[in-house]
Amino acid sequence: MSKQTQDLLSALGVPSSAYTGGSLIVRSPIDGAQIGAVPEASAADMTAAIARAQAAFLQWRTVPAPKRGELVRLFGEELRAHKMDLARLVSLEAGKVTSEGEGEVQEMIDICDFAVGLSRQLHGLTIASERPGHRMMEQYLPLGVVGIISAFNFPVAVWAWNSALALVCGDPCVWKPSEKTPLTALATQALFDKALARYQAAGHAAPDHLSQLLIGGAAVGEALVDDARVALVSATGSTRMGRAVGPRVAARFGRCLLELGGNNAIIVTPSADLDLAVRGILFGAYGTAGQRCTTTRRLIAHETIHDELVARLDRARAQLKIGSPIEAGNLIGPLIDQGAFDAMQKALAAAREQGGEVSGGGRALAEQYPEAWYAVPALVRMPAQTEIVKHETFAPILYTLKYKSLGEAIALQNEVPQGLSSAIFTNDIREAELFVSASGSDCGIANVNIGTSGAEIGGAFGGEKETGGGRESGSDAWKAYMRRTTNTVNYSRELPLAQGVKFDV
Numbered sequence: 001m002s003k004q005t006q007d008l009l010s011a012l013g014v015p016s017s018a019y020t021g022g023s024l025i026v027r028s029p030i031d032g033a034q035i036g037a038v039p040e041a042s043a044a045d046m047t048a049a050i051a052r053a054q055a056a057f058l059q060w061r062t063v064p065a066p067k068r069g070e071l072v073r074l075f076g077e078e079l080r081a082h083k084m085d086l087a088r089l090v091s092l093e094a095g096k097v098t099s100e101g102e103g104e105v106q107e108m109i110d111i112c113d114f115a116v117g118l119s120r121q122l123h124g125l126t127i128a129s130e131r132p133g134h135r136m137m138e139q140y141l142p143l144g145v146v147g148i149i150s151a152f153n154f155p156v157a158v159w160a161w162n163s164a165l166a167l168v169c170g171d172p173c174v175w176k177p178s179e180k181t182p183l184t185a186l187a188t189q190a191l192f193d194k195a196l197a198r199y200q201a202a203g204h205a206a207p208d209h210l211s212q213l214l215i216g217g218a219a220v221g222e223a224l225v226d227d228a229r230v231a232l233v234s235a236t237g238s239t240r241m242g243r244a245v246g247p248r249v250a251a252r253f254g255r256c257l258l259e260l261g262g263n264n265a266i267i268v269t270p271s272a273d274l275d276l277a278v279r280g281i282l283f284g285a286y287g288t289a290g291q292r293c294t295t296t297r298r299l300i301a302h303e304t305i306h307d308e309l310v311a312r313l314d315r316a317r318a319q320l321k322i323g324s325p326i327e328a329g330n331l332i333g334p335l336i337d338q339g340a341f342d343a344m345q346k347a348l349a350a351a352r353e354q355g356g357e358v359s360g361g362g363r364a365l366a367e368q369y370p371e372a373w374y375a376v377p378a379l380v381r382m383p384a385q386t387e388i389v390k391h392e393t394f395a396p397i398l399y400t401l402k403y404k405s406l407g408e409a410i411a412l413q414n415e416v417p418q419g420l421s422s423a424i425f426t427n428d429i430r431e432a433e434l435f436v437s438a439s440g441s442d443c444g445i446a447n448v449n450i451g452t453s454g455a456e457i458g459g460a461f462g463g464e465k466e467t468g469g470g471r472e473s474g475s476d477a478w479k480a481y482m483r484r485t486t487n488t489v490n491y492s493r494e495l496p497l498a499q500g501v502k503f504d505v
């Protein structure tokens with residue numbers, strides 16, 4: 001196991017017993033080297049952890065929300081102090097280039113700041129009552145235990161989006177991270193434990209089990225999903241996972257927040273600033289080696305500019321520097337594992353069969369890193385939006401399509417089963433407004449003159465259709481982590497019934 005990983009984990013406060021001698025072998029996608037052997041939890045461990053979380057909930061829900069915010073503020077301080085170490089660990093374990101690893105931790109810090117402010121603004125409405133001497137209001141109250149299932153590609157930020165809000169809302173969290181990225185999860189949990197210890201040492205009454213981490217496979221995840229004490233299951237990952245998790249939570253009338261796959265498109269119209277569009281598409285399609293839920297997977301360009309735009313993109317694509325994500329200058333890191341590379345090759349073969357003309361897409365750096373899976377980003381000129389184009393392949397493949405009318409472009413954009421992110425590049429205000437209108441993009445995110453990826457935490461994040469319908473992060477996404485009660489208070493000496501109903505004896 002690499003000394004660098006060990007040093008980082010130690011600096012982040014993770015004891016070596018947490019990542020040595022266990023059954024879950026962790027490999028760095030950078031070179032395929034083993035960087036951990038993590039002990040795994042069982043389904044019974046998960047059930048016991050949920051019981052501890054439920055006990056913690058009974059206490060935490062009585063702590064005033066601004067005081068709960070103080071814990072999240074301290075956690076944000078720990079993240080600031082350890083930003084570079086945690087970011088480097090994200091690069092080593094998930095293969096993100098340095099600035100994207102740092103960006104991921106910055107996102108955690110930002111959501112903590114957001115949640116601290118929110119802890120003084122968890123407000124409901126006062127509503128005019130139709131009855132004299134009555135007041136009607138709604139309150140948002142703590143919901144209960146929140147279960148968090150996260151994906152490999154945002155191994156720590158997605159947990160922070162959920163937990164920072166859940167904690168200020170009064171909900172303890174139980175986290176099952178991706179089995180591909182347990183080390184970053186261990187480090188994040190260690191930083192949280194440190195913040196909690198500081199909070200308790202400062203005299204705040206807080207239970208111990210406000211955040212628990214359980215590493216394991218599907219059985220551990222299923223124990224979380226099926227437990228009626230888990231009031232909200234927030235699950236981020238593939239649509240396949242959402243299809244398994246959603247109905248199970250629904251069967252017990254639990255609440256589910258699903259953040260699933262995307263198949264995001266950019267429309268480029270004749271009036272667009274092509275320089276801007278090229279930059280937006282390149283980062284969107286190939287940044288993070290195509291492994292973002294918001295990655296641009298489809299380009300829909302007007303027939304008068306398609307060929308020129310695609311030729312420019314193809315030239316720029318061929319120049320993107322592929323290599324170790326922790327070496328300066330490289331923009332494209334590795335795919336997470338061989339499975340991801342094989343899925344990419346399968347998709348490219350299908351695209352060829354369906355009439356696509358493929359540039360790039362092969363294996364890169366195989367001699368230097370025989371145990372790792374670097375891919376040359378691919379661009380595929382498609383004759384039509386065939387089946388493979390409608391499918392999310394989690395790899396750097398950009399399909400290009402032509403359109404004649406904007407109506408046709410929007411129809412193509414909306415024709416896929418996923419509905420996460422979308423964008424239009426145009427300098428025509430009518431086109432821009434139509435795109436973000438009710439007759440425009442059907443996605444949860446619709447942008448103008450910026451790409452599909454790289455959302456800010458201030459907005460609500462999520463998408464429609466097979467993306468799952470959940471919203472996380474900013475705006476009023478916090479409401480998913482609370483239960484709403486409507487209260488009517490009678491301060492008169494009468495008891496008038498609503499709607500004028502009489503019931504006098």
Ligand code: NAD
Pocket residue numbers: 149150151152153154176177178179216217218221222225236237238239240241242244245258259260261262292293294392394420462467
């Ligand atoms: P994945 O679906 O393979 O795994 C995600 C998580 O679900 C893991 O923790 C996994 O252990 C767990 N899981 C899988 N099956 C389960 C089950 N039956 N019960 C309980 N838990 C289960 O996804 P991945 O490969 O880690 O991530 C890539 C996918 O995630 C892509 O489809 C991507 O679009 C999506 N994603 C979506 C968002 C979003 O916000 N919409 C964000 C990041 C990633």
